[in-house]
Amino acid sequence: MGKSQKKKVMRRHNPMRVPDSHLPKGLASASKSSSRSNEILPIIQKLESADGAERKWACVAVSNLIQNDPSTRRLLQGKNVVGALITRLTDSEEEVVVEAVGALRNLCIDGGYDICAEMYNKSILTPLKTFIPKISNTLSQFLAEPKNSPDSARRIVYDFADNVITTLWCLSETSNKALNAINEIHLVPFLMSFLAARDKLPLATVTAAAQCLYVLTDDNHPSITDVRTDGSYISCLLSIAHQEDIGTPEKKDDPKSVTLAVLAAGTIRNVLPIPPPSAASFLDIDKDVVLPLLLPVISSISLPDTSNAVQQLIQRQASEPQMENLSLNHAPKSDHKTAIEVELELLESKLRTVQLALEILTGTCATLPDPEPDLPVNQEDEDDEGACFILITIELMLIVWCLEIDAGDNVDVDMNTEPETTVTESSSLSFLTSLVSPLLALVQPTALSFPPLASPSIHPPTTSALSAVHISALECLNNVFLSLTASPNPAISSDVNSGLTVWNGIWSALSLVGTQTGLGQERRQEMWEVAAGVLWGIGRVWKGNLIPDGEQVNVLIHQCNAADDPRLQVKCIGTLECLAQAPSAVEANQVISNYLLSLLPNPNSPSTIATEPMIQAASALIDIYSDETLPYDTNFRQGNYLEKLAACLQPIKNTVKTIDRRKEGGKELRRRGDEVCENLGDFIQYRRDLRL
Structure with a gap:
């Protein structure tokens, strides 16, 4: 049973925001399922118009039509909207270029890998590369002479930079081919310039740069090397991770400031080990930076409350007057959003931040570090020491959590005590006891997490974010229990009540997920694939103490028989093996x-x-x-x-x-x-x- 590894070929930080796998293939099907099919042809025609105003209107229209509408997005894609928009990136009118980048950015986020791959194949990087020095020069002028730059001009440039960076971020996750092409641009200095000037720039733009940097440093040695070799970059990232120098009080209260800190912490972890003479090379990044920052983040959200809030907002939205059909004379701005849409995006953003934190924690909880092909021997030794710390940390965390379940004790924190593996001395790391309970809470589906095929989600972005959070929490739990099986601890395995709490929590979640399969149900299946590994890990830690439930045994057998993936079958068989070793369960x-x-x-x-x-x-x-x-x-x-x-x-x-x-x-x-x-x-x- 292996740890949750990062996918090497298909990158995964940015899953499709508005899933469309449930839709039939083909343009005819997209045309039938889209309520905006009559508006497509005028848009495509106006993208090629001789009138700059019409070209701008068409770019804005694309952004508006694809919002939460996968059918219309597919229909536009079938009409080569991607190629048409890429052509507009070299338009003679700057406003058209700005709107075209915004439309492409929205297509990247909503459409996922397929559209990103199409953009790369149609050479979107060629015009995008020309924008980077222009953005840098303009921002330098703004920062040097802020009073000489109108607010409206600055806002356009900031939004433009945000859109370019976000598009590059999405493209870098498409394939290794696209990533290698982006590596040749050497984006790290460009992105770090935004982080360094974070107190003077909009938080959204800085966060986009941080997100792109985080993705580029994920198992990507050219960018890792670029960050490692500049001590000022490391210092800047550490300062952000510690939530220092964010800017105005309004910025500090903005939820994006938390996202920014999480991204900085994740980037620092991506580039480990940090070479001397940087002061960060003497820090235990996981212990001193990552865990203290991320544990409160994953505990800060209630998924049922978020789901209920989204449902209430959608009900309010349905009762309000809808925006009139697009017209050339009354074209909405590309950033036009109602108050409800802003609230929905805020809730989605918080979910994505939690997902990001879970993704980083999954790596932190892994038993062994990912191999680095070019590390000197002494650096590998440092990584091994870090892995040992995480392993001991997880054991101590579970021990204290078990004690709290059984006795309800509050353990005093003594941060100066050296960590030991005995129960009586585990209080030195009791600040980590908040991990398992919030992970179990984040695994539990809500009403919007996995809607049935017959009843599509009322808000697909929220559904996508919720299911991603559930799966990320399971991946983190998978590595927690894998670590415990790699180094068995009698204090944990002897606490059967704690084992039953976790076991029952996972099955409670799976009972809500159900076993429905087919188009549009891929996230359900992914949930089962990861959960089976968690069940196997729990079974190994508390082997012989989990009394088999007949229904659970039948479900595992059914999943094993129905699975196409041999890895899922292995996990189901491994879990069944552990259940079969309960001494009193003769019939099972x-x-x-x-x-x-x-x-x-x-x-x-x-x-x-x-x-x-x-x-x-x-x-x-x-x-x-x-x-x-x-x-x-x-x-x-x-x-x-x-x-x-x-x-x-x-x-x-x-x-x-x-x-x-x-x-x-x-x-x-x-x-x-x-x-x-x-x-x-x-x-x-x-x-x-x-x-x-």
């Missing part, structure tokens, strides 16, 4: 073991599942029946499992031999398969020697 043990046996190949039929889960099933049966003194061992004897396993041994070996070592992960899977075959042979001989 029989159900699980019979199912696992059915997954193995035999002389008469091949395995019904992929090779990796088949190997896991064989390994599970060995572990379940390795102790013949347990009450459920009667199932092994009465079910004639010994002879059934003996008959499966050679077919399993034959299947393992077919593993292609040249494929990704093939070498490791073959090694694992050979090991299980050898263990199974020894296990069969051991059981025969017992003569039971």
